[in-house]
Amino acid sequence: MITALRGVIGKAMTPLARALLRIGVSPDAVTIIGTIGTIAAALWLLPTGHLFVGALVIGAFALSDALDGTMARLSGRSGPWGAFLDSTLDRLADGAIFTAIGVYFLVQQEGNIAIVGASLAAACVVFGFTVSYARARAEGLGFQAAVGIAERSERLVISLVVTGFVGIGLPVSVLVVVLGIIAVASLITVGQRMAAVRSQAKAADADTP
Numbered sequence: 001m002i003t004a005l006r007g008v009i010g011k012a013m014t015p016l017a018r019a020l021l022r023i024g025v026s027p028d029a030v031t032i033i034g035t036i037g038t039i040a041a042a043l044w045l046l047p048t049g050h051l052f053v054g055a056l057v058i059g060a061f062a063l064s065d066a067l068d069g070t071m072a073r074l075s076g077r078s079g080p081w082g083a084f085l086d087s088t089l090d091r092l093a094d095g096a097i098f099t100a101i102g103v104y105f106l107v108q109q110e111g112n113i114a115i116v117g118a119s120l121a122a123a124c125v126v127f128g129f130t131v132s133y134a135r136a137r138a139e140g141l142g143f144q145a146a147v148g149i150a151e152r153s154e155r156l157v158i159s160l161v162v163t164g165f166v167g168i169g170l171p172v173s174v175l176v177v178v179l180g181i182i183a184v185a186s187l188i189t190v191g192q193r194m195a196a197v198r199s200q201a202k203a204a205d206a207d208t209p
């Protein structure tokens with residue numbers, strides 16, 4: 001759903017991508033700086049309770065994930081190394097964001113909401129990583145698995161927008177519910193990816209003489 005905005009975001013990034021290339025910035029530099037910025041902003045701003053500013057700053061850095069690919073394509077430097085670097089660093093950024101939300105619950109909240117919020121954030125880390133792993137493993141075996149209701153863009157945009165709104169007064173219980181929904185939707189996405197690979201594997205078996 002949100003992932004479908006990819007083309008639009010890529011187009012919107014084009015002028016900035018061209019400008020950065022012109023001054024000699026490489027796609028890899030944007031990938032690395034974007035990841036470091038995301039991790040630093042998440043681990044500093046969320047546990048200290050700066051949820052609104054944190055969501056905005058993390059969102060801005062996370063959007064650089066669409067910038068690096070646009071720069072790589074425009075400069076003709078798109079390739080396996082960049083794809084590997086981008087996907088691997090994505091996992092560090094995802095882990096930092098949901099870990100930071102979990103630490104926010106443990107440090108800034110009390111009682112059941114702290115325990116439940118932190119546990120659901122941990123579930124988002126584990127199930128989100130499993131979604132990404134399923135695609136990486138499928139692609140390593142020659143199948144396609146870029147499907148599902150909770151791809152990375154959905155997980156990040158929804159969690160960051162709700163985190164930002166909690167920062168300006170939305171009850172924190174809404175974030176707990178949304179983390180629960182993201183965790184369940186991630187598990188469903190794992191199932192959707194398994195189903196996609198299973199049908200491709202069966203079709204490949206049937207084609208084998």
Ligand SMILES: CCCCCCCC/C=C\CCCCCCCC(=O)OC[C@H](COP(=O)(O)O[C@@H]1[C@H](O)[C@H](OP(=O)(O)O)[C@@H](O)[C@H](O)[C@H]1O)OC(=O)CCCCCCC/C=C\CCCCCCCC
Pocket residue numbers: 002003005006009010052055056057058059060062063065066069086087088090128131132133135136150151152153156157160161164165168
């Ligand atoms: C001061 C500045 C403020 C900035 C605020 C920005 C607000 C923007 C609002 C909306 C923008 C939403 C659009 C984001 C859609 C991005 C779509 C996109 O470009 O996707 C591509 C990019 C990279 O995808 P890849 O295919 O290269 O990545 C793959 C993916 O990671 C796979 O993961 P999997 O699905 O399998 O788990 C991996 O398997 C694969 O390895 C990997 O290659 O997608 C992204 O992932 C980019 C995510 C962008 C997230 C942007 C977050 C910004 C949204 C909100 C900001 C918070 C606003 C706070 C509001 C506060 C309200 C009071």
Ligand SMILES: Nc1ccn([C@@H]2O[C@H](COP(=O)(O)O)[C@@H](O)[C@H]2O)c(=O)n1
Pocket residue numbers: 010027028029031065066067068069070072073077078079080081082083085086
């Ligand atoms: N440093 C980089 C980053 C990305 N790429 C290429 O872009 C693809 C990802 O594009 P996004 O718009 O989704 O970031 C990736 O698969 C690589 O082909 C690159 O070459 N170098």
Ligand SMILES: [Mg+2]
Pocket residue numbers: 064065066067068069086
């Ligand atoms: Mg990228």
Ligand SMILES: [Mg+2]
Pocket residue numbers: 065086087089090
């Ligand atoms: Mg990336």
